[in-house]
Amino acid sequence: MTDFTEEELALDPKFADQFERGFRPPCQLYLISPPAIDAAFADSLAAAFDGGKVAAFQLRLKGMDDHAIAQAAEPLQRLCADREVAFIVNDSIALAKRIGADGVHLGQSDGDPREARRILGPAVQIGVTCHDSRHLAMEAGEAGADYVAFGAFYPTTTKETLHRPEPSILGWWTTLFELPCVAIGGITAANAAPLVAAGADFLAVSGAVWNHADGPRAGVAAFSPVLAGKG
Numbered sequence: 001m002t003d004f005t006e007e008e009l010a011l012d013p014k015f016a017d018q019f020e021r022g023f024r025p026p027c028q029l030y031l032i033s034p035p036a037i038d039a040a041f042a043d044s045l046a047a048a049f050d051g052g053k054v055a056a057f058q059l060r061l062k063g064m065d066d067h068a069i070a071q072a073a074e075p076l077q078r079l080c081a082d083r084e085v086a087f088i089v090n091d092s093i094a095l096a097k098r099i100g101a102d103g104v105h106l107g108q109s110d111g112d113p114r115e116a117r118r119i120l121g122p123a124v125q126i127g128v129t130c131h132d133s134r135h136l137a138m139e140a141g142e143a144g145a146d147y148v149a150f151g152a153f154y155p156t157t158t159k160e161t162l163h164r165p166e167p168s169i170l171g172w173w174t175t176l177f178e179l180p181c182v183a184i185g186g187i188t189a190a191n192a193a194p195l196v197a198a199g200a201d202f203l204a205v206s207g208a209v210w211n212h213a214d215g216p217r218a219g220v221a222a223f224s225p226v227l228a229g230k231g
């Protein structure tokens, strides 16, 4: 598998009608924290959860050490448990283990998914960043990831990004694989429809919720129609 080029791995459109996508649950929201938070953030998170169903919350605090993140995580993890939202730690397998997170999200330089599985066990969700690469996604799947993440689909100020996949990568993935895929990067309620239509299992969103003019509750609520395919 590792010997194929991206072009060779692309599903030839002339064969597309020979593949039928199996049943997949409706697309869900995967909320990512702002890059920095304050002591009142738990209230904002609760407000976001009041806006509609959130499947997962990722604590993504760049540039903070694990000890400080563990402290910040405590009330947020409790809130997620109360609201039945999966609590995902970004970047650190060790931190996910230490605080008993429901999952860890690993970028291409954040650690090996097989090692994560060995350390965290079978019940913990492991997600892997795959940028715009079919090849990386299949590698992640083979390594035992629970989801693959493609992005950035749109321009974003939350993170400097180098890759810009087409929505069709989501359709390619979901036609061939059962493993869930996450779409990320600059996603708003206004631009999400093509990603949902293409087959995204989850929309990972930060700025559109935390920077919503009417607050995080409205930010989450705004996604309801598009997630239901009515965007």
Ligand SMILES: Cc1ncc(COP(=O)(O)OP(=O)(O)O)c(N)n1
Pocket (backbone or CB within 6 Å): 030, 058, 060, 062, 090, 091, 105, 106, 107, 108, 109, 110, 127, 128, 129, 149, 150, 159, 182, 184, 204
């Ligand atoms: C769901 C999801 N997808 C992608 C990323 C990006 O991960 P990474 O490439 O490691 O970049 P950082 O987020 O660590 O800056 C993610 N965090 N979550």
Ligand SMILES: Cc1ncsc1CCOP(=O)(O)O
Pocket (backbone or CB within 6 Å): 032, 151, 152, 155, 156, 157, 158, 159, 161, 184, 185, 186, 187, 204, 205, 206, 207, 208
């Ligand atoms: C973490 C990450 N990885 C790729 S784009 C991105 C930022 C997502 O945040 P936003 O929804 O504000 O673009």
Ligand SMILES: [Mg+2]
Pocket (backbone or CB within 6 Å): 090, 091, 105, 106, 107, 110
């Ligand atoms: Mg990372």
